[in-house]
Amino acid sequence: MTNVFEGLEAALATQVKVELVERGLDQKTLAERVGIHPVTMTKYLKNQRSMPLPVLIDIASELGVSPRVLMQRAEARLRSASQTA
Numbered sequence: 707m708t709n710v711f712e713g714l715e716a717a718l719a720t721q722v723k724v725e726l727v728e729r730g731l732d733q734k735t736l737a738e739r740v741g742i743h744p745v746t747m748t749k750y751l752k753n754q755r756s757m758p759l760p761v762l763i764d765i766a767s768e769l770g771v772s773p774r775v776l777m778q779r780a781e782a783r784l785r786s787a788s789q790t791a
């Protein structure tokens with residue numbers, strides 16, 4: 707179970723980075739908009755720290771998607787990666 711959760715966390719971090727690139731934003735700007743320290747954001751996006759649900763909700767909102775859509779995209783990324791492995 708832990709491996710699946712860790713994989714999903716990694717896929718979520720990657721998806722947030724993809725969403726940032728698509729919107730021309732950087733991690734520092736997102737961190738400021740969400741109200742967290744840029745170092746904390748970096749830790750979330752490097753999968754060095756688990757992202758709390760309220761932060762995920764705020765990040766999704768700043769990216770203009772629902773948390774559900776963000777998670778669905780991360781899950782799709784995880785499925786795709788496991789099929790190519």
